[in-house]
Amino acid sequence: MSRQPTIKDVASKAEVSFKTVSRVLNGEPHVRKEVRERVLAAAAALDYRPNIAARGLIGGRSRLIGFLYDNPNYSYVTEAEIGALLRCREAGYHLAVEPVDSRGDVPRQIEQIISSLRLDGVILTPPISDDPGALAVLDRLGVAHVRIAPEAGRDKGPCVFIDDEAAAFALTRHLIGLGHSTIGFVQGHPDHGASHLRQAGFERAMAQAxxxxxxxxxxxxxxTFESGMSAGRALLDAPDRPTAVFAANDKMALGVMAAARELGLSAPEQISIAGFDDTRAAQISSPQLTTVRQPVDIMCQAAADMLITLAANEALDDPALQLPFEIRARGSTAAPAAEPQSV
Known part of the structure; x- marks a missing residue:
C-alpha cells in the first residue's frame, strides 16, 4: 500500500466497523477480547499510525498527560517517568514531562504549562503534590490531576502512595533487630511531605524500643548525594558516632557511604548504612544498599491509569491507592561491632 493506511483500511482488514476500530485504539472498555486482538493485529499488519491531533479533535481528548516534577533525585524522577510513559504508550497516550521550580511561583508556572499544552490531566510528583497553590490552580482550570505520595489530604483527590511512616518504622526496626542502639538519621528535604513521615517512623521505632x-x-x-556526604561527615567524624545511619533516601545514603570511605570506615563492618527508595544505584553500589523498596514506577503507572480512566468519564475504583513497600536487606548493614572503632 503506497499511501498512508487509514482507520477504514484497518476496519476492512479486521472485518469490523471503523467505530469499533476507534474504540479499540482509544482503549475504551467493553470490546470483546477476540475483536480487540483482531483489530490490533490488522493495525500492526498495515503499520497503521493514528493521528494523535486528529483523534483529540474528534473525541474531545488530547490523549496527552502531563508529568510535573521538581526533585533533586533524578533516579526517582526517571523511574517515575518511565512508569507513567509505559502505561501511556499502552493506552495510546503521550506523556509531556515538564519541570516546575518549587522555589518560584508554582501556580503561575503550572498555568503557563496548561495554557501551552492541551492536557487530559497531570501527574504531580513530590513536592508539587503537596503544594496548595498547584492544587488550587488545577482545580480552577478544571484539569484532572493525580498526586504521588502526598503527605496530607489524601481524601481530597486521586492519589497514589505508600505508607512512608510505616516503611521507615520497619527499616528502623530492622536495624534495631541487628543489635544497633545508637542510630543516626539523615532527614529528607523539609519541603517534601514524605520527609516528615519517614522521620516520624524512625522516631516511633526508636521510642518503642x-x-x-x-x-x-x-x-x-x-x-542529594552532597547533603548525604556532608551529613555523613558530621555523624561519623565524631567521638560518639552511631553504629548505624538511616538516610531518608538512597542518594543521601550513598553520600553517607562515600563519607565513611573518606574517613576510613568500612560498611558494614564498622558502620551500617540504610536508605529509602531502592533506586538502581542502591542495587549496584558496593556494598549493595539496604533500603525500602518504594515501587515508584508502579505508582506512576497507576496514576497514569487513573487519569486515562477519568478522561473516559469513568469512576475510579480506588481514588486513594496505597501500594505496599518492602524492606530490602543487603550488604550495607550487619550487626554492630562490640564497640565503635576509632577513625
Whole structure:
C-alpha cells in the first residue's frame, strides 16, 4: 500500500466497523477480547499510525498527560517517568514531562504549562503534590490531576502512595533487630511531605524500643548525594558516632557511604548504612544498599491509569491507592561491632 493506511483500511482488514476500530485504539472498555486482538493485529499488519491531533479533535481528548516534577533525585524522577510513559504508550497516550521550580511561583508556572499544552490531566510528583497553590490552580482550570505520595489530604483527590511512616518504622526496626542502639538519621528535604513521615517512623521505632534519639544524631539533608556526604561527615567524624545511619533516601545514603570511605570506615563492618527508595544505584553500589523498596514506577503507572480512566468519564475504583513497600536487606548493614572503632 503506497499511501498512508487509514482507520477504514484497518476496519476492512479486521472485518469490523471503523467505530469499533476507534474504540479499540482509544482503549475504551467493553470490546470483546477476540475483536480487540483482531483489530490490533490488522493495525500492526498495515503499520497503521493514528493521528494523535486528529483523534483529540474528534473525541474531545488530547490523549496527552502531563508529568510535573521538581526533585533533586533524578533516579526517582526517571523511574517515575518511565512508569507513567509505559502505561501511556499502552493506552495510546503521550506523556509531556515538564519541570516546575518549587522555589518560584508554582501556580503561575503550572498555568503557563496548561495554557501551552492541551492536557487530559497531570501527574504531580513530590513536592508539587503537596503544594496548595498547584492544587488550587488545577482545580480552577478544571484539569484532572493525580498526586504521588502526598503527605496530607489524601481524601481530597486521586492519589497514589505508600505508607512512608510505616516503611521507615520497619527499616528502623530492622536495624534495631541487628543489635544497633545508637542510630543516626539523615532527614529528607523539609519541603517534601514524605520527609516528615519517614522521620516520624524512625522516631516511633526508636521510642518503642526504649532507645534515645540523640539530637546530634539527627542531621538535615536535602535528598542529594552532597547533603548525604556532608551529613555523613558530621555523624561519623565524631567521638560518639552511631553504629548505624538511616538516610531518608538512597542518594543521601550513598553520600553517607562515600563519607565513611573518606574517613576510613568500612560498611558494614564498622558502620551500617540504610536508605529509602531502592533506586538502581542502591542495587549496584558496593556494598549493595539496604533500603525500602518504594515501587515508584508502579505508582506512576497507576496514576497514569487513573487519569486515562477519568478522561473516559469513568469512576475510579480506588481514588486513594496505597501500594505496599518492602524492606530490602543487603550488604550495607550487619550487626554492630562490640564497640565503635576509632577513625
Amino acid at each position: 526504649g532507645l534515645t534519639t540523640r539530637p546530634a544524631h539527627m542531621v538535615q539533608g536535602y535528598f
